[in-house]
Amino acid sequence: MTSASSRRPAIGLVTPVQFAVLALIAGAVQAQQAPDTPASQTVAQAAPQDSAPQGSAGANATTTADGKQALPQVLVTATKRSTSLQKTPVSVTAINSQTLDDNHVKSMLDVFNLVPSMQGTGQGDHGIVSITLRGIGNDSAKTEYADPEVALFVDGVFAPRPEGAATMLFDLDGIEVLRGPQGTLWGRNSTVGAINMKTAKPVLRDTSGYIEGGVGNYARMGIKGAVNIPLGDTIAARVAFAHEQHDGYVSYQRAPNVSLASQRAAYDAYVAGGGKDVGFQPINPNLFVQSGDKYNAQDQTAARLSFLIKPSDKLRWDISLEQFADRGTPSMSLMQTPREGEKFWSALIDTAPSLKRDSTSIRSRLEYDMGGMSLAYVAGYTHFKGSGTYDQDLGVNVPTSFTTGATYQADNTVWSKYTSHSHEVTLQSNERQTIDWVLGLYYAAEDNGIRFDIPIMNGTQQGTVNWQGSFIQPKETVDSSAAFGQATWNLSDAFHVTGGLRYTHDDRKNKGGRGWTWANVATAPQIPLNPSVDPTDPANGYTAGNINDAHYTGNKTTWLARAAYDLSKTTMVYASVSTGYKSGGTGDGGLAYGPETLTNYEAGYKSTLLDGRMTFNASVYHMKFKDFQFSAPVIVNGNRQFAYSNAEGAKVSGVEVEAAYLITPDDRLQLSASYTKTKLGALVASSNDYALPACTTLTGNCLDVTGNELPHAPKVSLQLMYEHNFPLSNGDSVAPRISYHYQSANWLSVFNLGDGDRQKAYSTADVAVRYSSKRNWYADLYVRNVGDEKIKTSAGSSGSYASAIWTAQYAAPRTFGLNAGYNF
Template identity: 80%
Template sequence: MSATPSRRPRFGLATPVHLAVLALMAGAVHAQSGPNDSPAPAPQQESSTTASGSSDARESKALPQVVVTATKRASSLQKTPVSVTAISASTLEDAHVKNLLDVFNLVPSMQGTGQGDHGIVSITLRGIGNDSAKTEYADPEVALFVDGVFAPRPEGAATLLFDLDGVEVLRGPQGTLWGRNSTVGAINMKTAKPVLKDQSGYFEGGTGSYNRLGVKGAVNIPLTDTAAMRVAFMHEQHDGYVDYQKPTQYTLAQQQAAYSASNGGSLAGFQPINYNLFVTGGPKYNAQDQTAARLSFLWKPTSQFRWDLSLEQFADRGTPAMSLMQTPRAGQNFWSALIDTAPTLKRDSTSVRSRMEYDLGGMALAYVAGYTHFKGSGTYDQDGGVNVPTSFTTGATYQANNTVWTSYRSSSHELTLQSTEKQTIDWVLGLYYAAEDNAIRFDIPIMNGTQQGTVSWQGSFIQPKETVDSKAVFGQATWNLTDAFHVTGGLRYTHDDRKNIGGRGWTWAGNAAAPQIPLNPTIDPTDPANGYTAGNINDAHYTGSKTTWLARAAYDLSKTQMVYGSIATGYKSGGSGDGGLLYGPETLTNYEVGYKTTLWDGRMTFNVSAYHMKFKDFQFSAPVIVNGNRQFAYSNAEGAKVSGLEVESAVLITPDDRLQFSASYTKTKLGQLVAASNDYALPTCFDATLGGNCVDVTGNDLPHAPKFALQLMYEHTFPLSNGDQIAPRISFHYQTANWLSVFNLGEGDRQKAYSTADISLRYSSKKNWYVDGFVRNVSDEKIKTSAGSSGSYANNPIWSAQYAPPRTFGVNAGYNF
């Protein structure tokens, strides 16, 4: 067993990261302290110019006001009648947030997991998510935006969160204003923008467990009196968590006996196992190696016009997350696996985002546009080494899930016109258009025993062109009946057009003349000589449209208290799966009431909301076997019901003591659905006409929905006599047990109740440098985020699971200039 060598950032001379570093160094050399003549930002919008966290809240006698854009206009969080969590730049820094997986514990009713074979992040909000939203087919229920630009594919959710002004998580249907696939919520990441006439920035470097190395920084550079530029970059890497197991090596006689027993007593065709095919060195699973850079421009030639433009590059050279045996094999460590497919992950994306705003006097016109090009590939050990081969064709199964290539291009355009000055009726009107063009080749070779064995099944899913076109028109208006009473109504009409052109599932045809070797990128499955046939014809065309609406009333009980109630509908487009089979759209109605208040002269906020969601035609998707062919299929459940309660509070106990609290209660029930999945060992279908293996999951709880979850954060600042500060911080998370799939199959399919804590200690100097040490998952809890089983349902199947990271620690040091 060989350890993975420590890797260094690869900053090529022509890469955007190299340019970002050079610009940052130049800015640091020439940075001058001077007045900022640009208009002051809203008081709640914390600047990301510093990475050390703002001390304003600690020096103030009140909590800073938080401004959000949940209603497509800037408003105080405490005056916004929406269930929204606003996470500031300093909170992201304090919580050591690097990607979306780090955000989940900061938001009520939010859960998430990394998916292994595609290396993506799956998001669940208020008990609703889609674990299968990892292919070119599936759409998530939670929409992800960056600066208001929709990110359609789940690979985007794994990108680094760097140099942000903050993150807003909107819970409940947001389709009226936010559009596509925001069935149960939307996440908007707001990047730090350039500032006029200001030269400043920061740089941070860190190290930690598993050979972690991280660097990040940003510099704001004034270009003219009306233009500015911001350069930001980040690199994070660590070695993988999963060690390689050495295979059990059977003697030649033992291998021959096992082979003979499965081959009618004959040794014809016998081969000894080539144990060199097992991976025992090189990069490990669950490694991170991600780099990102962003170049942002601001042009503000007049007080009426502003143009923000950014170019962002992201590169991922880490490895996928490995599923581990829930009960390790005797003599093996928990964080280890018997691997016969080496992990690789290569993903690159380029994104351009633009926002133009023009003040028309009482009205504002805005045009938001975005474009993303993504391409990638990867290899993944799907069998997970849960069984040890007893001969080259017996005792185990070799299965790899390999993304040979994938790419997509997406673009979106949104034009809005809205009132600005407060009027009797505040309104916003908008037009929206988005387009996607997806392509993928995804191979699944499955061999009996080892890679040397005979073919069990193998196929190549080649989708050369799958397109999405979505058009929408929307409007929302708030009638201010009095200074305290406000009524809002909104409508959105959406038309979706989805096509699969030329998609084929090429499957092994059992051609005796073709070599029985694992499918790999050098094999063209479309050539009949290689032994494959078109098992699935995936050509399909889906069109559909839907009108969604919102009705809401809000009443200000006083200057510091408000109540609201709303009824909103949500919609997610239908589409097609393998075989060209169409499935219908998913819709829901959400009923919600809420209360927000500010107490103790602004030193405490307390927000609570209760909701009930009723789904119709809830979409369920999974890999299945139909007539011997493996394919990705969709079903529309009769519906689902979800009810819950969410509480959030922040308290400035003293100028040196901060406390944040959030909690959620969630109750779910799935409507009528008979479900199947290749990811689980399931019983034979109760209905012989259905065939195969399936479970009636009607009435089951939805996955990733603990009934109760609690998050606490406490920080105390110790001021030192020289003006420096020391601030210890602890975050505590507790949640009750939750299922990991709709099947509700017992302890293997369940994450038990658990609690975990993160701690950190920050030293901040008045000379603008800081050192921050941290430990995450202090108690080293083993937290399952998804599960699967293999073998026979009736004969103790073997359970595996994806897990949240083990205990990690690190230290960062930075300087603000």
Template identity: 60%
Template sequence: MKSSFPKGRSLSATPIRLAVVALVAGMGSAHAQTDTATQNQNAPAQQQSANSTVIPEVVVTATKRSTSLQRTPVAITALNAAALEDAHVQTILDAVNLVPSFQATGQGDHGVITMTLRGIGNDSAKTEYADPEVAMFVDGIYTPRPEGATALLFDLDAIEVLRGPQGTLWGRNSTVGAVNMQTVKPVLGKTSGSAEMGLGDYRRFGARGAFNVPLSDNSAMRVAFVHEQHDGYTDYQTFTAPSLASQRAAWAASGGNPAAFQPLNPNLFVNSGPKYNAQDQTAVRLSFLYQPTPALRWNISYERYADRGTPSMNLLQTPRAGTDLWSTLSDVAPSVRRDVDSVRSRLEYNIDPSMQLTYVAGWSRFDGEGTFDQDGGATIPTSFATGATYQADNTVNAHYTNYSHEVQLQSLGERELDWQLGVYYAAENNAMRFDIPIFNGTQQGTVGWQGSFIQPKETVDSRAAFGQATWNMGAAHLTAGARYTRDERKNIGGNGYTWNYDATVPQVPLSSHIDPRIPGQGYNPSVPSNDGRYTGSKWTGLLRASYDIDLNNMVYASISTGYKSGGLQDGGRPYGDETLRNYEIGSKSTFLGGALRWNNALYYEDFKDFQFSAPVTNPDGSHTLATNNADGAKVYGLESELAARLTPEDRLQLSFAWTHTKLGTLFGGSNDYTLPACSIPGVTTCLDVTGHEMPHAPRFSAQVMYQHVFNLADGAQLTPRISTHYETASWLSVFNLGDGDRQKAYTRTDLGLRYQASKAWWADVFVRNVSNTNVKTSAMNSFGPWMAQYLPPRTVGINAGIEF
């Protein structure tokens, strides 16, 4: 994202005048949460700087070429580095309130972020078993494992959130949208840098920095690093065992043999060490630029990311007497180890002034493991084997490797016909082992069920060719594009191994020290195995017309299609692909000489064969992650954003979204919920969710940000700001099961106060979630009481930094 100060006329901008203009403004489509620009780009620099009420321009890459956001007929929210810093955005979870129709959660055992856009997402898209509907890209490279730059958002030039299908140009799994992150690139001939440090409650400590170093006249290097840590938000409850007489009575009442009785061991419960909901993440990026001639430019970077935090915890929505919400009775110590190495490369060559050839390549490797208390201490054991359920979700190992290659050929400059062509290839090779031990009472007790899912080799092979052209006919523009994608997936050698209740084998929780594939360990392989092969292909396309009413107003209409490949699930069973047709109209408008922007988009999405994934129990008692295709889903809504410079010192931003969702025919099952017996063969429990609302899709949401700059002596500035987010109630699953499965309407407010010294150093004090509002991001009741995961509680901190 690049900023400049385009031409504009200085007009008095009173709140009354702004309101009148807003009421008569037309609809607009491409949205910028940060400051965007007027279209009069040829004004002298002195005139631009004199008009401090003009909102600076934002240049985006949504069409895989650099264009002004206000002239790009795509629904986009663009967040530059300054906006991310002002909002203290560290992860995608922090950015969702800044983007209309955008939701994200960091769920449970894997701690991987899953995203929802315009009411559509997949909460199970945190392993190789399910793909997201919202694709993540870093420097234009698809990132199937959202870690590294996507986890910490460090040293970024911009984040662009593209709403609506982006399959024609962006490709894989961008069914309802895409998020593209642009890292800061090295600059030739310039030595510069910045450093920042921060402290906060929960023993928060953060540090980050970046340094640009010229290596020669035609090469440069940039080094960026970040570290963020804080203690966990979730305290441990102390376990108090019932009397021995009470324990014996409970064991006897369950039919247990008195001779097999064991007293409860309080040491099985965690009361020290790392807490759940803790952060401990570090990343470093080394970037190089080599530009031997004006026509040839090569950017390449290596990034290393390490996570040693802990997962988010399932907490009782109604705490037990004497406890608070942010506490748990846990018998599984939390742990996370995630390491990601990534290489990203972009080579650009201008064949001549009218044509550019680009080669984009990426490679990444993910390695991880973790432990998680799935039952969350939902109930208290009455004996060593009664009154509660012990369940751990343990990622013993996970190894994912992916790489991609894309070649683009496109026109340059202003032409009657703008065009681009491309070919794309991507591959993944994934392996994992995931254990679920479930015991009655405690881990001392008897086996309820336990199993291991071992997938030594799962591959993805995706190939595509695409093209897009725009005919520029004066003020009218007509765009057409198409993409052909072919996907192949293979599961090789994978299987589930289930406890066989062999009385000669000791009943101990499954752990990494036990290999269930070896006979005599107490486990049988599932029949059939997970081996299988899936192939599928699809044409997707785009047809869009836009019209420039004048320099400051544009309207557009588009029809686009999205596609997400089908695949394989446990047992080698295939599921079908998912398709979407999106209809959209909108416009973009600039008023008051560039001081006001108000942009909106109106859309209707028609899904076919929507993929629903969830963990289920089969009739034979085995557990699997199943994916089924719903008949479809209907989604429509309106998105709007307003950005205004009320005066040279006052900035206001307002966005809202109205969304309506309706699920098609689907009988859904999930082990996370208590559901009735299912009449469908092969499914134990399920619920008819036909016509239900989609999860994470509030009917209405709004965000307001206001800040004022106080100019102090010696050129210093003091800037207070307030940001408030409101949304109506929303469901947390497709089951729509009442208050426990619902986040009620809420408001969350963040405050900040920034001091900017005249000599490039600054300090920023912030309070996030001022009212300490508890906001649920997921829910479950499979262990009896309703439980949920939550956004962070109130946090307070200070950051200070210097630029040089």
């Protein structure tokens, strides 16, 4: 097995990355030789103000017409048109490229602290990221079935499967996080919000770019860069790439050292108690992983080629091709209380980690100005394939013999694939009128498939079969179509009323899906299920436990009503009522579940103060859910399956605040804070991920969670960032900054099971200092999670309800490093 430190970038992306590096070098040379550009032309061609250059100190300030320093105007596309953030009556967080760079954002896991009411966690067995917003999320949105509660878009193209949230974030103009239901304009699965990542676009008649490299602890190495290449007066290209890798955080514990006499005694007792006598064997220590890639390692590479074609002032076409490869490892759940003598960041591993994911995405936006209104067509295509292995027994128990004292359980994604494409046509007014309007048609389709194996053996891989199954879903399709419209009546210069409607029709099919489970056939080989075993062959001892063929159709009309009033040129208030919707569907066994709907009541305030040096935005909301969807792995009639149920409802209320303050031209302060209160409606819930008491109303184990708080919803969350810029006499500058995060205690599941199921209140900080040279190079030294806090993001338990062994996923430990780059 290859050691972690010897990992190389994914082979499939070596060629695009090499091409990108060559393009960067060529661009740098051309930039050095290019003649000076007239100042007026530079202004006309400059990127938007929320697209600060990489590594640019002080990029979050601008100079007003009267020569004063102020915060730059931020433009957002939350209403499907470009508007000022401070004039947009929506709860939206806009994170520009400089803020992403300052916070060393590499994936969605790095974004959560920057947005009020936003939480998230990595899900180890599928290697994905789940997102929670305003207390609502779906930890089980990691399968080919489940849909997320928060819709993820890249350049307006919907990313339907959760793997999309784990891809690299690189060469972005910024990220917009829209809080609250966005069903009218943004469509399906935006039940409580939508995230739109905006990639950096090519610029006509401009040669520029940047390149950055970095190192850090855990053998971290990273490189990223981009170059803008003019291809004539009407065509430009942009090449961008990124590679990030670091060793895993989780060390391997030594193989168990159990005396041979003790092993034999344990085996004899097992046989005497009715266990199958298969002949004693000593524990094979080679079955426990001792070297190679560790869990929680990163090894990701991405490249993007973008084109801008603008033959006239009226026609613009942006198109991009993006390739992503992941050869890292899943994140491991750790014992919350380590075994005596073992390190916290370690585990007894009997399944080596692996993750192999590749995706190809094409995104296109074609826009034509028709004079007074514009026509746009946005299309996207993504093809994904992947596989992975994960140690699902988590090493919580030590075997006492080869078939007693523990279980061996692996969660193996033998293969997974999905293909999706989407199309949206909009026609909208593009000049201020008495009524500003937008009309649209939307269609999206998915074709997904997966084989997911769960072998469970008594004791070790040598032991007898406990249970095992293969979930093979060869073809699951989703077709979603919608028509929508929204209009804003400008009743006066200050008073604006908005109404919107969207009709959505969903069609979902599972064709040929089967859950093949161990049938305990005496003649079948007692070996762990693996990719070489065909579970559809009766000779191998499996039977079709679940018949998953099913067909679901449904439709829903969602709506928005909003009023906004400008108290002054710099202050506005707004209030809205909106509805959200997430489609129903079918789960294992073809069992149907209903759609989820909600009504959101919201009021907001936005103000720009102190001659533009301060912004203060606040919102208050109350959400009422109906038929809130809950999903979890369960056992039904001896068969393991993924089950869905609809809770009676849920209620969520909260307050969110965001502020930015340019104290002096060299001092910048940012604040985001939230208060969230949640309550779940009537629901009796079950899950294999937790040790629960025996049911009184159902078979198996379950718990009445009616009235419980929702998970990943701390009542109080606070993020504070301060930066000071020290100008040097030679024209260079040094800018130290600190980001402080606090959040109160929060539950990690709907079961609210005590300390093991709870992350206590905590504080953490990131610090950094950036040196910026007037010669366009910079260096950035950083430390993240300075206090090395152990922050639980999800939890689980095994054993008995009375004496459960608790495990958890954790945020990254303390990391530090150095980045250096050059802008040209």
